[in-house]
Amino acid sequence: MLEECGLPYRLHRRELSAGDQHQPEFRRINPNGKIPVTVDTDVGLTIAESGAVLIYLAEKSGKLLPNEQGQRTEVLQWLFFQVGNLGTMAGQYNHFRRYRPRDDYAFGRYRDEVLRLLGVMDERLGEGDYIAGDHSIADIALLPWIRAPQKWDIPFTDFSRLDAWYRRPLRRPAVIRGFDVLETRELAAENQR
Numbered sequence: 291m292l293e294e295c296g297l298p299y300r301l302h303r304r305e306l307s308a309g310d311q312h313q314p315e316f317r318r319i320n321p322n323g324k325i326p327v328t329v330d331t332d333v334g335l336t337i338a339e340s341g342a343v344l345i346y347l348a349e350k351s352g353k354l355l356p357n358e359q360g361q362r363t364e365v366l367q368w369l370f371f372q373v374g375n376l377g378t379m380a381g382q383y384n385h386f387r388r389y390r391p392r393d394d395y396a397f398g399r400y401r402d403e404v405l406r407l408l409g410v411m412d413e414r415l416g417e418g419d420y421i422a423g424d425h426s427i428a429d430i431a432l433l434p435w436i437r438a439p440q441k442w443d444i445p446f447t448d449f450s451r452l453d454a455w456y457r458r459p460l461r462r463p464a465v466i467r468g469f470d471v472l473e474t475r476e477l478a479a480e481n482q483r
């Protein structure tokens with residue numbers, strides 16, 4: 291999103307497995323102890339929750355969130371679909387898949403829910419190339435969850451529109467730069483270990 295907006299930024303890495311998110315210094319900027327958090331040093335504002343961060347940056351830059359009420363509401367609806375549905379359910383699915391693979395009930399419940407949500411997106415994408423009109427903060431919120439289906443053990447064969455959709459934003463120069471920044475930093479951090 292920062293690349294799309296053309297806003298200058300600095301990344302700060304937090305090691306979740308080491309519990310950085312529970313340190314008092316981090317809790318001061320997000321009492322909920324979760325990433326991402328954005329600090330806008332222009333105005334001294336701290337914003338947690340990815341949906342709120344995306345809305346804030348869209349309003350600050352005038353990009354990726356239409357002003358027209360109907361279109362804006364549609365984008366917000368799909369942004370909240372990610373924050374309240376796909377993000378939470380896929381997070382739990384990945385947790386049980388990784389740490390409790392023998393818990394059939396929990397694993398099955400979250401997998402079914404993720405499959406259902408992917409189906410909802412796939413159906414929606416029958417109406418257009420992006421999830422809510424033009425490319426928007428809703429696509430930005432959803433893309434990181436969908437862009438690597440091979441990591442999920444969920445084949446996208448039943449979701450042909452979803453499969454075509456995630457490749458579109460991945461061709462955008464700002465999106466390529468954004469993922470590059472993350473991956474280069476991940477690699478740099480790996481090399482330091």
Ligand SMILES: N[C@@H](CCC(=O)N[C@@H](CS)C(=O)NCC(=O)O)C(=O)O
Pocket residue numbers: 306311323324325326338339340341373377381
């Ligand atoms: N609703 C939050 C979810 C944030 C979230 O769950 N972040 C995870 C990483 S993807 C996290 O910080 N987990 C650390 C923890 O739970 O201790 C958002 O959309 O920003």
